[in-house]
Amino acid sequence: MIEETATQIQNQVGRANFTYLMSVAFDGTGYLGWQIQPHGPTIQSVMEEKLSYLFGSKIFLNSSGRTDAGVHALGMAVSFTPPAKPQIPPETIKRAMNSILPAEIRINSIEIRDQEFNARFDAKGKAYTYVIHNTRKANAFTHRWVWQVADKFNVEAVLQAASYLIGIHDFSSFAVEINKTKKNPIRHIFDIRTDSFGEYICITFLGESFLYKMVRSLMGTLHRVGIEKVQPQKVLEILESRNRLCAYDTAPAKGLFLMEVFYSYGEWKEFKLKELPFFVQKSYRQDC
């Protein structure tokens, strides 16, 4: 028996002439990241299973990018083309999905886009936020979502180091598997910002796109600057070396949040972190 491909199955049921774009929030603690893996649950596998159940035929999701195991999201962008039938209005999909999805995965919004829209290829930028809990005393409730740093953390030094990273650079020093994937290591970082909320320090990376593990690599090196083990100027040297071995250890996944994906040019300028990512008193972009 020949395995059915995505295209074959979708042809059987027929495709709608539009695409849905969803914004999804998730606590990534118990998942092996976004992309389907053979050895455990992923956000993609759970969402595709529930969507396929809802539509009665296999649904495939295009995501704006992958997230590592343990990384969280407030606004992961995902698109899919529904079958021609059944026609289900976006608000119904959202309500039905939020009632059958596990509590740690929530659909914030669903919009209709044209047929050619693709969450991955049409993205114009992304915002990632790292949460540092700058304390010696771990918190029983927030530990899943932070990188706990006991040492004094110098935000001014981090901002100075960040200034060398903003702009268009070869980020070979801050990515893994560059040689293997043969990806173009040149990327555009629009801005790096810091916000403090009590003992928590948030570092937000706004960029056009990021290489594999680039945000975690950047954060690993900025952390060394923050705890004053490395001078800010050293970051320029590391960047210019284009050598991963010159940078410091990758930061842990669990402090990282994919905050938002931008689909129009310059939209990133309006991004503002008002609260801690895991603590939005007003539900984030959930409008139904």
Added chain:
Amino acid sequence: MIEETATQIQNQVGRANFTYLMSVAFDGTGYLGWQIQPHGPTIQSVMEEKLSYLFGSKIFLNSSGRTDAGVHALGMAVSFTPPAKPQIPPETIKRAMNSILPAEIRINSIEIRDQEFNARFDAKGKAYTYVIHNTRKANAFTHRWVWQVADKFNVEAVLQAASYLIGIHDFSSFAVEINKTKKNPIRHIFDIRTDSFGEYICITFLGESFLYKMVRSLMGTLHRVGIEKVQPQKVLEILESRNRLCAYDTAPAKGLFLMEVFYSYGEWKEFKLKELPFFVQKSYRQDC
């Protein structure tokens, strides 16, 4: 072979002539409550295991009370008499325990009390806080710690209903297993207060002591008042009926936090909720 009792084992190692009082915070999500159970992990079983490992002999904990499966704590009070040897200073116990305990159980503080001190019998009062997330949109990050209530929640009506409950009353209507346990159903509630933080409404119960499931039963009925299904005056009728069947369903465990246990008279008057229980920007009573 005869099973060793707590007393026999403690006699073997000798006992110190003082007691330690610990304040413990925990996320109760993955636990079967405080008290040791045959079928899964409890906070008590995990803490006794780690303390016994630390001291090299079996340690038994006295707690200020039990908590149901899924209930959380910011300041559970627990006492134990250490063996005479090894002598371990309180700050060392705290640091060592916090390094070997799971991240969702944290020791806030350890104090030395006299030999006769018992966390349960010496308690003069307790503060419990219920967190209601008053929204139709669940939050992927805070869902473990709230009771999500989609309907409009009338805080003024709850406060009016609460006024009938404050004071010394027979709370038979708001407890389970009263007949089985033959406990005195008369209890003293010092105060019931509300605090709002964005979409979250906190209801704090301050009392001398509470019957089994009493806080959850009270909250179940106050919830009916809050969503305007029941008039506040009805709560007085329910109280006076002394009949559990007249009250409404017990509220879910996961929105409930044991906030603090008081060991001096009137100390409850100084209790003030400054932030949401699961979101203390400044670590709660963690001073090392």
